[in-house]
Amino acid sequence: MTVHQRDWDAFMTRAEDGSVHMDLAVDGITCAACMGDIERGLARLPGMRKARVNLTSHRLAVDWDDAETPPEDILAALNRLGYTAHPFDPARARQQKDETGKRLLRALAVAGFSGMNIMLLSVSVWSGNATDITDETRDFFHWLSALIALPTVAYSGMPFFRSAWTAIRARRLNMDVPIAIGVSLAVALSLVQTIQHQHHAYFESAVMLLFFLLVGRYLDHNMRGRTQSFAENMAALRAEVAGRIAPDGSVRETPLSRIQPGDLVLVAAGERIPVDGVVEFGTSELDQSLITGETRLVPVGVGETVYAGTLNGSGSLTLKVTAASSGTFLDDVNRLLETAAQGRSAYVRIADRAAQLYAPVVHAASALTFLFWLVWGIGWQPSLVISISVLIITCPCALGLAVPAVQVVASGQLFRAGVLLNSGDAIERLAAADTIVFDKTGTLTRAEPELAEPELLSDELVRLGARLALSSRHPLAIALARAAGVREPFAATTETAGQGVETLWNGKTLRLGSPAFCGADGQEVASILSRWPGASLIAVALDGEPVRLLALHQGLRSDAREVLDHLARQGYRLEILSGDRKGAVEEIASVLPVSRWAAELTPADKIARLEALKAEGANVLMVGDGLNDAPALAAAHVSLSPVTAVHLSQAAADAVFLGERLRPVAEALALSRRARRAMEQNLWISVIYNAIAVPIAVAGFVTPLLAALAMSGSSLIVTANALRLRLGGPAIDTDPAKAGDRAASPLPPISQSA
Amino acid sequence: MDVLIFLIPIAIGLGLAGLVGFLWSLKTGQYEDLEGAKWRILDDDDLPAPGEPSDRLSS
Numbered sequence: 105m106t107v108h109q110r111d112w113d114a115f116m117t118r119a120e121d122g123s124v125h126m127d128l129a130v131d132g133i134t135c136a137a138c139m140g141d142i143e144r145g146l147a148r149l150p151g152m153r154k155a156r157v158n159l160t161s162h163r164l165a166v167d168w169d170d171a172e173t174p175p176e177d178i179l180a181a182l183n184r185l186g187y188t189a190h191p192f193d194p195a196r197a198r199q200q201k202d203e204t205g206k207r208l209l210r211a212l213a214v215a216g217f218s219g220m221n222i223m224l225l226s227v228s229v230w231s232g233n234a235t236d237i238t239d240e241t242r243d244f245f246h247w248l249s250a251l252i253a254l255p256t257v258a259y260s261g262m263p264f265f266r267s268a269w270t271a272i273r274a275r276r277l278n279m280d281v282p283i284a285i286g287v288s289l290a291v292a293l294s295l296v297q298t299i300q301h302q303h304h305a306y307f308e309s310a311v312m313l314l315f316f317l318l319v320g321r322y323l324d325h326n327m328r329g330r331t332q333s334f335a336e337n338m339a340a341l342r343a344e345v346a347g348r349i350a351p352d353g354s355v356r357e358t359p360l361s362r363i364q365p366g367d368l369v370l371v372a373a374g375e376r377i378p379v380d381g382v383v384e385f386g387t388s389e390l391d392q393s394l395i396t397g398e399t400r401l402v403p404v405g406v407g408e409t410v411y412a413g414t415l416n417g418s419g420s421l422t423l424k425v426t427a428a429s430s431g432t433f434l435d436d437v438n439r440l441l442e443t444a445a446q447g448r449s450a451y452v453r454i455a456d457r458a459a460q461l462y463a464p465v466v467h468a469a470s471a472l473t474f475l476f477w478l479v480w481g482i483g484w485q486p487s488l489v490i491s492i493s494v495l496i497i498t499c500p501c502a503l504g505l506a507v508p509a510v511q512v513v514a515s516g517q518l519f520r521a522g523v524l525l526n527s528g529d530a531i532e533r534l535a536a537a538d539t540i541v542f543d544k545t546g547t548l549t550r551a552e553p554e555l556a557e558p559e560l561l562s563d564e565l566v567r568l569g570a571r572l573a574l575s576s577r578h579p580l581a582i583a584l585a586r587a588a589g590v591r592e593p594f595a596a597t598t599e600t601a602g603q604g605v606e607t608l609w610n611g612k613t614l615r616l617g618s619p620a621f622c623g624a625d626g627q628e629v630a631s632i633l634s635r636w637p638g639a640s641l642i643a644v645a646l647d648g649e650p651v652r653l654l655a656l657h658q659g660l661r662s663d664a665r666e667v668l669d670h671l672a673r674q675g676y677r678l679e680i681l682s683g684d685r686k687g688a689v690e691e692i693a694s695v696l697p698v699s700r701w702a703a704e705l706t707p708a709d710k711i712a713r714l715e716a717l718k719a720e721g722a723n724v725l726m727v728g729d730g731l732n733d734a735p736a737l738a739a740a741h742v743s744l745s746p747v748t749a750v751h752l753s754q755a756a757a758d759a760v761f762l763g764e765r766l767r768p769v770a771e772a773l774a775l776s777r778r779a780r781r782a783m784e785q786n787l788w789i790s791v792i793y794n795a796i797a798v799p800i801a802v803a804g805f806v807t808p809l810l811a812a813l814a815m816s817g818s819s820l821i822v823t824a825n826a827l828r829l830r831l832g833g834p835a836i837d838t839d840p841a842k843a844g845d846r847a848a849s850p851l852p853p854i855s856q857s858a
Numbered sequence: 859m860d861v862l863i864f865l866i867p868i869a870i871g872l873g874l875a876g877l878v879g880f881l882w883s884l885k886t887g888q889y890e891d892l893e894g895a896k897w898r899i900l901d902d903d904d905l906p907a908p909g910e911p912s913d914r915l916s917s
Binding site for chain 1: 872
């Protein structure tokens with residue numbers, strides 16, 4: 105977007121003292137030295153108050169006086185230093201303050217503080233019980249513990265109480281229900297025992313339980329926040345802006361959140377169309393591959409509807425923005441998406457399934473214990489104490505950590521492999537996948553077209569054509585120019601929108617464009633199209649020379665064959681469902697180990713195929729990028745989409761993978777299978793722990809010391825087992841920021857670890 | 859055991875001081891960039907370069 109200015113006011117927030125604040129996503133920060141470079145470089149600008157780089161999130165926050173330095177200068181200064189930066193739309197940035205994370209951390213700190221203090225008092229009581237503590241001192245210590253524990257449980261327990269309450273109101277059981285019951289009962293029982301001058305109180309158990317569980321919850325939240333903020337950076341770097349035409353005719357780059365239906369938007373040739381709209385002026389050709397999977401360019405003219413995500417080919421267009429839901433195709437997609445997403449929500453997480461089994465069993469065991477001791481005749485109050493001690497010792501500390509601990513470690517590993525998770529339970533569902541359905545365009549293939557016969561580039565005339573292509577923004581011309589690696593454009597060229605470019609070379613007319621524009625022979629066109637069924641053609645013509653025809657098609661991702669072979673060997677059933685033409689899909693399918701493929705599918709067709717697979721009992725992983733894939737992504741058991749996908753598809757998918765390669769798909773599957781195994785091991789560890797601890801509790805031998813030891817011990821074992829995932833993971837370069845240029849770096853072959 | 863009258867308030871008070879300190883550091887955003895902070899301590903940009911005349915050193 106070089107032709108028009110940004111509407112800066114939309115990106116800046118103004119403080120009371122007259123300075124303005126802007127957040128930018130900065131590309132190219134690789135090390136700590138960059139941080140100093142940027143901060144020092146910006147500090148030299150007049151009116152600069154504060155420039156601070158966040159090395160964790162690769163963001164820059166600047167506060168300055170915009171009367172002294174216009175915002176353009178800041179971007180220019182960053183450019184001179186060698187960094188590209190894009191401002192965040194404040195409407196999006198506001199959500200990044202991360203209130204939940206801070207609340208969890210505060211709750212964790214409070215629980216940690218009082219846990220330590222209560223433990224200090226409890227250890228004194230335990231050692232005193234073994235020696236000669238006086239009753240007064242013990243009561244005093246218990247009362248002090250109560251004084252610390254009660255407010256702590258009320259404050260730090262809030263996340264659990266709230267979640268348990270929501271679950272109960274919805275008539276469900278989740279892990280937080282037994283946690284909430286266990287903690288409240290432990291505190292209540294201890295209070296009663298303190299009042300009655302008893303020897304044992306369980307305050308430290310309740311608080312330590314909260315502390316351990318909060319650690320797990322905070323780590324989980326942090327991991328998710330990290331991948332999210334990385335995804336947000338990429339959204340900003342892709343500049344979700346549109347060139348809005350103001351009433352006075354000027355064009356300004358405006359964040360999408362500020363665009364209203366009815367606004368006029370200018371889309372230059374070669375730009376991606378940012379909004380859905382109706383063409384007001386201009387004609388062009390659109391590359392709709394992201395929307396329909398169709399790789400052929402489609403002509404559009406005044407009055408026709410165009411969709412966000414399509415690539416504008418040859419001419420500039422003025423669009424009138426329509427409301428998001430008015431497009432017929434998008435309507436369809438949205439309706440399908442809604443119904444598909446409802447089907448997905450029926451999935452019950454493994455942790456919640458465990459809770460549904462666990463809670464009734466434990467509560468029944470506790471009730472039976474109470475009845476047994478009552479019948480035995482030791483009186484109702486000691487019976488109640490024993491039955492509550494059963495609840496405390498079984499309180500699912502290990503069980504509560506079993507799944508989150510694995511999720512945290514696994515999502516960290518996935519992050520390193522270039523996979524960003526959208527939903528926490530995606531790991532479990534990925535592990536269950538046995539059938540993989542790929543979209544073709546943009547998923548198996550690269551998003552941009554490439555030359556089918558690169559050897560033609562040695563031809564002198566083709567090279568001239570490639571130089572001419574530098575003057576055009578047409579996607580095919582850009583691909584040709586890039587493939588040829590030419591740098592010197594012709595000085596004077598004229599472009600006929602939708603047809604081609606021409607110039608004079610040594611007194612002869614040189615043309616590049618559609619075969620018809622260059623006067624190519626119809627038979628020759630037919631013969632080359634039969635050789636490259638899915639290709640688009642571009643022609644080069646010079647007076648007196650035969651016309652050169654070049655076929656451009658979507659090339660496979662560099663490791664597509666390798667990865668699909670690997671997956672087929674692993675026993676996955678592979679399918680291709682594409683919206684593109686039959687010939688184009690057949691060409692791709694013939695070189696890949698796919699058991700089945702289908703072409704020219706509508707979004708509804710794709711869902712129908714997924715339903716059929718589901719009915720056969722298959723758990724489908726859908727990998728797709730287009731708008732036409734979005735409903736299928738939501739309908740599949742689990743879904744992945746490349747980072748080049750349209751926004752709607754990324755939102756519908758469970759995870760997004762980075763880079764040019766398909767390899768993260770294979771790694772995500774392998775890792776999630778290992779993670780799933782670790783989760784099951786952890787659940788078994790908790791079961792075994794309970795099998796040992798419950799009989800001791802039922803017999804009435806549990807002391808607070810034993811409860812504290814059992815709880816910490818089981819939590820540590822479960823966490824250590826989760827950390828085992830980090831060992832022997834797939835070897836991959838670890839910096840996620842470099843994921844984008846991975847294509848260039850040589851990588852070891854796919855690991856066989858699964 | 860009279861010493862407890864001093865010891866316990868001191869122990870809890872020290873703990874509380876730690877808690878308050880942590881909450882303060884959280885509030886002032888010191889946990890927002892854990893990566894950057896460790897490098898910033900190595901940045902000696904605020905010192906004059908060697909050989910360069912400086913007001914602070916020459917006075």
